[in-house]
Amino acid sequence: MATNSNGELLSPDLLAKLERMELVSRKIFRGRMKGERRSRRKGQSVEFADFRNYVPGDDLRFIDWNTYARLDRLFLKMFMEEEDLHFYALIDSSPSMDFGEPTKFRYARQLAAALGFIGLVRGDRVKVLSMGESASNPAPALRGRHQLWRMLEYLQGLEPNEQFTLADAAKSFCVRNSGKGILVLISDLMDKTGYEQALRYLLAQDFDIYLIHLLSVEEFEPEVQGDLQLVDCEDGDVAEVTVTAPLLRRYKQTLSAFIEQARDFCNRRGILYFPARNDVPVDRLISGYLRQRGLVR
Numbered sequence: 124m125a126t127n128s129n130g131e132l133l134s135p136d137l138l139a140k141l142e143r144m145e146l147v148s149r150k151i152f153r154g155r156m157k158g159e160r161r162s163r164r165k166g167q168s169v170e171f172a173d174f175r176n177y178v179p180g181d182d183l184r185f186i187d188w189n190t191y192a193r194l195d196r197l198f199l200k201m202f203m204e205e206e207d208l209h210f211y212a213l214i215d216s217s218p219s220m221d222f223g224e225p226t227k228f229r230y231a232r233q234l235a236a237a238l239g240f241i242g243l244v245r246g247d248r249v250k251v252l253s254m255g256e257s258a259s260n261p262a263p264a265l266r267g268r269h270q271l272w273r274m275l276e277y278l279q280g281l282e283p284n285e286q287f288t289l290a291d292a293a294k295s296f297c298v299r300n301s302g303k304g305i306l307v308l309i310s311d312l313m314d315k316t317g318y319e320q321a322l323r324y325l326l327a328q329d330f331d332i333y334l335i336h337l338l339s340v341e342e343f344e345p346e347v348q349g350d351l352q353l354v355d356c357e358d359g360d361v362a363e364v365t366v367t368a369p370l371l372r373r374y375k376q377t378l379s380a381f382i383e384q385a386r387d388f389c390n391r392r393g394i395l396y397f398p399a400r401n402d403v404p405v406d407r408l409i410s411g412y413l414r415q416r417g418l419v420r
Contacts, residue, residue: 132232132236132278133233133236133237133240133271133275137405137406138240140406140410141237141244141409144409144410144414144419145420146208146238146241146245146247146305146419147417147418147419147420148208148304148305149331150303150329150331176196176197176198176199185199186198208242208248208305209247209248209250209303209304209305210238210239210242210248210250210304210307211251211252211300211304211305211306211330212235212238212250212251212252212307212309213252213253213254213296213306213307213308213309214228214231214232214281214309215231215254215308215310215311216228216253216254216255216281216282216283216284217254217313217314217357218284218286218357219356219357220283220310220311220337221283221284221356222339222341222342223339223340223342223401224339224341225401226283226339226401227337227339228281228283230337231309231310231335232278232281233405234309234335234337234399234405235251235278235307236251236274236275236278237406238307238409238418239251239265239274240268240274243265243267243268243271243274244268246266246267247266248265248266249265249266249270250262250263250264250300251274251277251278252277252296253281253285254285254287254289254292254310255285255286255287256295261299263277286357288314288316289312289314289317290316290320292321293320293321293322293324293325294321294324297324297327301328303328303329304330304331305330305333306330306331307333307334307335307418308333308334309337310334310336310337311336311337311338312336312385315357315358318385322388322389322394326392326393326394332393333395333397333418334385334394334395335399336382336386336396336397336399337400337401338378338382338398338400338401339401340400340402343375343378343400345371347366348366349366350364350365351365395416395417395418397413397416397418
């Protein structure tokens with residue numbers, strides 16, 4: 124199992140592994156403060172990067188006078204700029220996430236905490252929050268490893284009991300969080316109204332979006348049989364079914380089609396899609412699959 128349902132979100136061993144990692148964005152975002160990551164933009168830090176021709180109005184302090192003495196031409200020294208980064212981890216807190224062992228919600232919180240810690244260590248601006256976040260109790264925006272306790276305290280207080288559509292929750296998130304940066308959405312995508320509009324709202328904000336599609340082992344391999352009454356945990360709809368081998372085969376085919384449709388929707392729109400299961404340890408997911416796909420390094 125990925126973690127004990129009553130255990131701590133981040134163990135000392137996991138923290139030690141995460142300490143050496145860094146979040147990676149596929150886009151260039153202009154931060155407000157100097158951070159610890161090296162930008163592809165040229166700026167004015169202490170590490171030399173290149174020369175360019177001087178143009179009127181440039182800062183005279185950065186002219187290379189030695190080159191001028193040799194070539195009788197003015198060149199400006201350029202330096203690698205360091206920048207910080209916005210990092211958002213958006214957790215689906217709907218009742219469907221309260222399923223599995225450990226629950227998908229428990230796993231999502233641990234994964235969000237792990238990725239948030241990586242950002243805090245590197246000096247990024249980190250915000251880990253629930254899709255059902257209320258205006259009266261907003262998630263804190265954090266920076267620096269000393270803020271780890273605040274992030275964990277917020278995560279420990281979350282419950283998977285929020286009633287919302289993914290589209291409404293994504294729209295609300297976009298209204299309250301305008302900063303650009305990396306956005307990791309952790310969700311099972313189980314919404315009768317669909318997930319497509321929610322992702323379109325996020326795309327409109329120009330986030331660098333990573334979708335972690337989290338499902339439980341029990342959803343891949345349901346251990347049910349006989350006559351059952353199924354109750355939808357989110358809207359209370361009831362269905363009477365008789366579980367047979369042909370029905371289970373159709374269920375698995377439908378689940379596979381659901382996953383492939385989500386993958387295709389994301390791939391066609393530049394969203395990096397990651398399927399995840401709650402039986403894969405979080406450290407293995409991050410250091411293996413997420414590192415291979417470029418979210419961390």
